[in-house]
Amino acid sequence: MFRTLIKRAASQPRFTTAKAVNKQVISKRFYTGEAPKKENGTPSVPAMLAVASMGFAAYYTLVKSKAGEPLPRHEPKQTQQPAKPIDEDSVKEVENKVEVSEAVVPAFSEKDVTVVFVLGGPGAGKGTQCENLTKDYGFVHLSAGDLLREEQKRPGSKYGELINHYIREGLIVPMEVTIALLQQAMTEAIAANKGTRFLIDGFPRKMDQAIKFEEVVVPSKMVLYFECPEEVMLKRLMKRGESSGRVDDNIESIQKRFRVFKDTSFPVIEAFEKQNKVQTVTCDQSVEDVYKNVKRIFDTLFSEDSQ
Template structure:
């Protein structure tokens, strides 16, 4: 796998953070449709790498995901950096990353600092129901009640401090997202529009 490369000057990155099932991927798809961002899902990239028979990291990724744990950041940042270079774009939505404070610092130092963090704030019970519903058809090894509970615990202990870190830098926009997809997007859209002003 190619190494981590710093993003060119003028690259715009928005981190989309939120608990498992808060709607990150769904909202990113709507932003991509309206604003032309390239959407990179850390989870999707890891699952893709996990299925790649030539990957030297596949088995390692598999064991972390299956256990609801966070994959070592060097692997995730390498995958994100590679996709950013391949895309030839300079505007990115990265969802499900960073999941720990050291990942945030590592990405900022080695790739680029984010200009904005969208934090999708959702009740645990709502997220659980969404994930169980998705699990009926997703085929994902982490959409089961045992792993979901582990993921909630990891999110609370390790990912919420990332949001708090960026709040100190006044980069976080908190979006309540228990409502429908369209209602949540109505709150997000003006924030993205405001970036160009």
């Protein structure tokens, strides 16, 4: 089984941006914006609907829990409401906010808050490079996966089991939960004077997440894409799995995550590429060499003078 997967992984193409490859290669990769196909272990439709409504509830609860903290906001300023129990009307209110884009005011202004999305396949080295960037450029590093794992472990969390299931299956947690966690973490970081420049690592992984985050939180400034061959990522993840204790650093989950990346997350990078927002760095090199290339980009875009 393991050998077959390695062999299959070795024959996989590199993930690369639309600019870097010709159309023929793209069509061979079967990359589409469609959701991954249903398979054994995937939740049923009613279960997914239940999860989606829990997602709305999560969004509501977590967003409301940041009440009372001073935030840079667009005009007209929104008055923060104190947290209140979730009822059907409240959930509908959030659903409406999510669906009617004209009515939505982002939580932060892009003049005040800078967001860089850090994307790439599982094991490409996103977290490793973000740590370097945090030290050298004063960015706050928020890993969506870490925030989800923390929420999963938090005693009393309503979403612990749900998050665990999605992560183990390599699936994407309903966006309302992740966006709410990210917005809350950003709010807390700003309130604690940690900074207003954020590396959002491993998010967005789906087109609707990208659109929603930019609508309700803040538009992104750029996307840093770590391009990496699948066989390299596989080797790194298997090694990381020896000590990470993560439920998804095993061959079955890794294979599922690769598929979700190709089918669902890569199209997000392609969409940002069309907006000329993507900076691509090749990851199949030492950590130091990858970082040299990352630094070149950040020195140009984020040196003190360019602020």
